[in-house]
Amino acid sequence: MSEKPKTKTEKPKAKAVPKAKAKPKAKAVSKAKVEPNSKVEPKAKAEKQKISIENIVASTTLAEKLDLNQVALALDGAEYEPEQFPGLVYRLKEERTAILLFRSEKANCTGAKTIESVKKTIKTVSKKLEMAGLSVIKDPIITVQNIVAVYDLKNDLNLNAIAITLGLERVEYEPEQFPGLVYRVADPKVVMLLFGSGKVVCTGAKKVDDIETGVETLKKELRAAGLLH
DNA sequence: CTACTATAAAAGGTTG
DNA sequence: CAACCTTTTATAGTAG
Incomplete structure (x- = not known):
């Protein structure tokens, strides 16, 4: 698994079918992140609301x-x-x-x-x-089928140290290919992408509880290795 | 700025 | 059979 046979080095994006200008990405989302969930959960109350769900499939x-x-x-x-x-x-x-x-x-x-x-x-x-x-x-x-969420550890991470400490079976880290460290949690079968900033992207979860458990598992392991305050 | 790199997942059609 | 196509989304690097 170390080497990916997929080699999507080149995107066949601009192939036979012209997609009529495709993605109208830019638009209205301009201020999205400035507003902290104003109406998402009126009762949740700031508190432990660290996990932010970004996408549900x-x-x-x-x-x-x-x-x-x-x-x-x-x-x-x-x-x-x-x-x-x-x-x-x-x-x-x-x-x-x-x-x-x-x-x-x-x-x-x-x-x-x-x-x-x-x-x-x-x-x-x-x-x-x-x-x-x-x-x-x-x-x-x-x-x-899948929930993608972001969690902020509020603590910078030394990805190289984590890659060495957490073991090769669970970790994939090739900074030249992608800046995030891929950490696969076994129990709740979820995948965490860790970044030097301390931000963690969790994907593969079927339910919110899987994300919470996965995050706790990750924090526990990082603390045990002395890599998280 | 855009678009790519990587991650997960479903759908169904095509290609190897 | 597997792998790719497409859609979405955060993250953060590089290249253009």
Whole structure:
């Protein structure tokens, strides 16, 4: 596993299919991080609110069968290029989420920071499809597949020392390739990306509890090794 | 500034 | 069979 056979050194991004200017990234998110979760959790109260969920990927069963060409017409702004990817991409600007619809019946929602946002995204799309005359499933079961969160250890980290101390089985650190140290937690099967700043990105979790447990496990090991105040 | 490097995960279609 | 395509997101390096 040390060497990755994937070698995505070159991105086939600009290949055959011109993506019509692709990502309209810049826009409205300008002040995003300046505002600390003002409405996210009115009751959580600052306190131990260190873990910040950044992205939730969830899957569901939206409809029985979808004719994506028809859906593309019903959802304004939808992107559907079957030669590039079998799923139709639809973005909800108000939720800042994206949903991928497949002809089978499955759908994936990405970009949400709360489960409520995932539900709203699915409900909104479901309603649009229904209004377009398509049959949709009423209360689809939503499964969270992955949660990405950030945690700040508030303590600079010596990644080289951590790489040596925590062992080769759990750690991958190639600063010339990527500045973050990859730490794989066994129990809650999650992956932590550690940075010299003390910021930690946790991904691979199916539930928030996995992130909390994973973070605690990490802190415990770092403290045991004297690498965290 | 943008875009790439790395991480996880689902979907389904294609290619090797 | 595996690996890639696409979407999202934080993190932080480098290159252009």
